[in-house]
């Protein structure tokens with residue numbers, strides 16, 4: 400892996416005449432890319448629809464892409480069997496139970512989580528897994544919930560459970576400009592745990608905003624000081640080896656579609672058995688109890704994962720999780736990691752090097768510009784030659800015209816965005832006070848006019864099926880903004896409300 404600072408490798412505004420010339424430069428700078436060649440063959444077979452339909456897919460942090468072979472295997476399984484609702488004794492149910500439990504076992508094996516120590520709970524997505532912990536964790540007065548600024552909203556949301564139960568909520572700051580957890584500050588906050596009360600520390604193994612990888616060593620460090628540790632692995636697991644047996648988090652959360660595209664609707668909470676025992680579920684549902692009485696109004700929660708899987712699990716899709724994990728194993732997650740590292744290095748160094756004729760940079764990169772402890776997520780904002788911010792929604796709109804799929808906004812990670820843009824509470828206050836009335840577009844323009852800052856950015860992310868051509872074509876697209884004024888780039892034509900885009904469906 401090439402960890403050198405990237406800005407020195409390529410001269411500013413390097414514009415290779417054609418893709419072949421650029422590819423040669425790339426392979427010289429990243430010779431290990433050649434070792435990932437098997438993925439080019441897969442791209443031509445299992446992911447051929449990308450090139451057939453001329454898609455440039457660069458939103459792997461939003462969602463992974465499934466291989467055609469995964470779908471075929473899944474369809475064959477469905478069409479050649481008769482399956483009933485699992486966990487009964489009839490033959491169709493037993494057949495289904497075996498596949499669901501086989502997938503559960505496979506998840507544990509894949510992450511090297513010993514079944515003696517860990518339980519895998521299927522959830523609708525990573526958010527569902529996070530909510531299970533949040534609603535059940537024994538927060539109380541004198542207890543604490545500590546979390547990184549760099550968290551997805553589905554982790555931020557846990558603070559509402561903590562606050563309701565009277566626990567103290569603290570955020571660990573990030574360092575600028577690299578957006579890493581401020582470790583001296585973290586150490587100070589970690590000393591504040593009173594071991595007599597519940598103390599939960601939550602952070603992402605990889606940021607969905609900046610791609611920063613926060614050290615897994617923090618798990619031990621926090622636990623030594625009396626904390627239970629929740630690591631959100633949703634953005635980390637798709638392109639990194641994760642050895643749960645080595646790091647031993649109390650709780651780890653995943654969404655499988657981010658790892659291998661299909662199935663959607665299934666996530667997982669990996670919980671250490673000792674940590675699972677601390678959780679008190681606030682309700683019960685079909686499937687989560689051994690016995691319940693309506694007259695007596697009592698219930699007994701089932702042991703293990705059964706107590707946490709509400710109602711009927713997505714049983715026809717769960718076997719697809721095993722197929723997806725096997726697909727990753729066949730490619731080898733380290734090969735995927737290497738490929739993503741090479742591509743994101745090239746993307747970063749070239750984007751970062753783009754300069755208008757007056758020498759001003761085209762983009763501002765949020766987070767590290769080298770490859771040390773970072774994944775394949777690159778988040779930037781574009782500026783015109785006079786330093787005016789280009790509306791990220793307009794950038795997305797223009798990318799759409801070229802069939803380039805990128806993500807814009809704050810990606811449900813407002814904390815990283817606030818720190819990256821140095822947004823202060825005063826900057827944000829008008830949006831909060833008026834929020835319901837003014838909506839996001841007006842808030843964005845207010846913010847930009849009053850502070851010159853942005854409530855969002857452009858995220859480009861590479862993953863399993865990415866190739867050099869994807870990155871090359873995005874760089875060509877980005878070069879199109881050089882030396883254009885913001886007026887020339889124009890204004891966005893679609894509406895966006897909250898974090899969701901509103902389009903006329905006609």
Ligand SMILES: Cc1ncc(COP(=O)(O)O)c(C=O)c1O
Pocket residue numbers: 460461524525526527551553603605606607631632633634654666
């Ligand atoms: C780091 C991280 N955590 C949690 C989530 C939530 O995942 P889901 O929407 O699948 O529940 C995401 C989704 O983007 C994420 O990137």
